[in-house]
Amino acid sequence: MNLILWRHAEAEDFAPSDLARALTTKGRKQAQNVAKWLRTRLPDDAIVLASPAVRTVQTAETLSDQYRVVRELAPNASVDDVLTAAGWSKGIAPTVVIVGHQPTLGHVAARLLGNSEASWPLKKAGLWWIESRERDGDDQAVLRAAMSPDLV
Template structure:
């Protein structure tokens, strides 16, 4: 199963938190990442998006259908995100558009099997693949990309 974590792009400051929108720069960076992702994403990808405006706007740059999911909202726990994605036994690959520190916590759990935080830059993607080898789950980090590298 593939699991792609995409942190929302740069957003305006302000309150309420869920209403914060992308800046002009954030819109451009989300479009740049979407242009890179789209030809690489499988047709059967499920896209789960935080209900926060900045995450929804980031996902909209893909031009694909998505599902708004409170399980990936600001403040979500890593285990909630993984459960919503169906990791590691899901049938379809999943793209999660969400927030820090949650996405960094998911990445840490996948890479090291422990709690902790990794820094995920605004607009960045982390692409993981879970596969079984010898009856054990192996997690492969396929790609990490930030908008300024694309």
Template sequence: MADLIFWRHAEAEDVSASGRDTDRALTKRGRKDAARMAKWLSDYLPAVTVVLCSPAQRCRETAAALSALNQAPVKIEEFLSVDSSAERIARELASKYSAKTVLIVGHQPNLGLLITKLLGMHQSAGVVKKGSVWWLRQRLVGNDATYYVHTVRQPDS
């Protein structure tokens, strides 16, 4: 993978009308923050970026803000669901999307766990705030890939 970009869904309602966690929609502030971050992303994303999204409503709405700006297709991936694990996500990314720039719209704690794993940090250090983007860039040293933080952006910055 060239770059891995992690975008945590924006602020969502506490409870959905159905009572299911996966049906929680973005709040008014969440929609505003998603639009702000989508604008920033659309200005900086490489032309060929694979956009992957959790099937949860709040993630789909967050990703839709970007798709509305640049018509980037969004692929819903079950392995990014609320019930998934960081290990499963890492495996799926490595097997299906290696050598590609990938934007992942997903959830805590998995995003934070993946980021800390890739950066070689202590697992408890990985907090990704709602609506924020962590952009990691890959560096190849011989045959080994390492990652570093390219940028971190929050909706209110």
């Protein structure tokens, strides 16, 4: 399984609620650039799951109009919520893109790649591409790519 953890792009600081915060002009450009990089590498059967926050939905929409909003991926979701939504490690699909938030995505990456309870920092619109594999009877998580919007 491929699990892509994609943080939403830059969003406005203020809105009527946290979930209503929309992307800024800079954020839209960040999301479009990363989506362009990602689109050329994703298989056709990839599933995109987004938090219900406006900023994550807008980020996901730059990649595809075929995405699902998953309430359990809202801000402050747990690592287990994210892993359950994606079906880690066998996957609900061969490739799952989670469009979500910090510090949750940093917690997921730290647990999978470092067996740690820390939260690793991830820039807005950045992503980690993690692959599950079995080696000598053990499930492993392997980093395939780490991307920052300023590198595309």
